[in-house]
Amino acid sequence: MPPLDAATLLMVIAVIDVVACVVWLALGEGLRIAPRAARRLSAYHGLCALAWWPALPESMERLVALPLDVISAGLLTAGVRGLTRVRYEAWDIVAIVAFGLVATAFTAGDPDLSTARAVSNIAGGALALMAAWDVAVGAGFRGRLTTVLVLPYGVLAAGCFWRTAGLLGWVPPGFNLAGLGANAPLAMLRLIVDLAIATGLVALVMQRLIARVRHLTRRDALTGLLNRRALEEHLARLQAKTERGRPNAVLVLDVDHFKRINDELGHAGGDAALQHLSRVLGETLRDTDCFGRLGGEEFAVLLPDTDLDGAMLVAERLRDLLQKQPLAWGDKLWPISASFGVATMRAGDSKGQDALTRADAAMYAAKARGRNRVLRAAGEAEFA
Template structure:
């Protein structure tokens, strides 16, 4: 069987990119999986399929193929950033693409395409390194798998810089690579890199889907707060820290007269009241604190590295904040209040359940004393 020539390999690459364009478009538009990032990656594959199609005349390389290569590399970097959720802004990517296109346009009067090709490779290499950096920051895999996913982008960047050096005459005579159209081994390497990039992108999508599933299984569907199972998992981890002498506390709170809210506003209004409470509290807590819904109108707040005095201050601040921010429903303001019980975690509790029970009892005591107040658990002064 005769070996594959470079032209055949470029045709294979173009066909694979055309198929990948359709697959990513379906992922984003039909299945709604990371739609913005999927559209960018779909466009990346589509532009590469056009840029590398062997039927494009050589005279169109400067006007069509090279600009498409630069824009495609920018779309790939932007798509990777979208999957990583590192940051949604892409001004640095846009800047590299625009500078690359302008630099390519400046070479329009030069009959030799070497400089234009070098500019295209430089822009592609820089954008590949940017994508590798975003993967390193936001992939969410272990170090080994993250390195594997980054590898094709690093190889792509290295190949672009290597080709650029050859085009500008910076490489020794025997080391300057020919273009993909005249270099079958290089075209084969590019095919392998493209397939590896495609596999890595699918892995990133799967990781994002798994993260979404984990998020949904740990979150209350109505309020977005942690569900009871997740609260108990966090509580067990805090208990382990408590056993090593770290101060931790928790609050249990219950919305006052919630049945009256449901009766007057209906169940939709009651749901809105719980969502309002979660939003009000979420803005007031530290990143390390955890807000969870235990069930019905009862919530818990876990406070790592917090002693009794600090926990009482947090509970009082949340109580006032909720009281000062009524729910807007039906063009009216509906006041909402809650009763709080506060407990510190103690050594010897089983998975923190003792602290949860003490805080719950204190919350009921607060209700019995008139509601809309904060009470510490019984016996807390002995441990303060």
């Protein structure tokens, strides 16, 4: 079987890009998987198909192929950034793409395409390095797999810069890289790199889907807070720290007179009250605190590195904050309050469940004493 020539390989690359363009469009618009990133990646593959189609005459390279190369590289980097969610701004991508387009346009009076090609490769190499960085930082995989995902972008960037050096006469003539249209080995390498990038992008999508499913299984559907299962997982981790001598505390709170709220406002109003509480209290907690819904109108807050006195202050602050911010429902303001129980975690507790039980008992004691108050668990003074 005769070896494949460069033109055939470029046609294979173009066909693969067309297929990838359709696939990403279906993922983004049909299945709504990372739609913004998917649109960018679909456009990237579509423009690559146009830029590398072998039938495109050389006279159109400066006007069509080189600008498409730069724009498609920018779309690839923007798509990768959208999948990894490392950053959301794209000014640096836009700046490099604009530089590539403007610099290419300034070479219009030069009959030699070397400078225009060098500019295109510089922009493409820089954008490939940016994509590699975003994958390295935001892929979310372990080291070796992340390295595999980053590698094709590094190869792409190296090829762009090597080609630039040859076009500008910075390397000996024998080490120049001819263009893909006249370099079958380089075209084959580009095909392999494109397939590796496409595979890596699929892996990023899968990782994002897994993260989404994991998020949904750990979140309460109504409030968006951690659900009971997730709280118990965090509680077990805090218990391990407690066994090493770290102070940790648990708050349990329950909305006062919630049945009356449901009766007067209906279930929609009751749901709004729970969402209101979640928002008001969640905004004042630390990033390290774990706030979740145990079920019904009962919630819990896990306070890492917090002793009893600190936990009591936090609970009182939350109680006061909730009391001062009534629920706006219809054309009226409805007062919302909650009763709080506070307990510290102790060495020997069963995965932290004992502390949760003590805090829950203290919360019911607070309700029995008139509601809208904070009580520490029985026996806490001797352990404080």
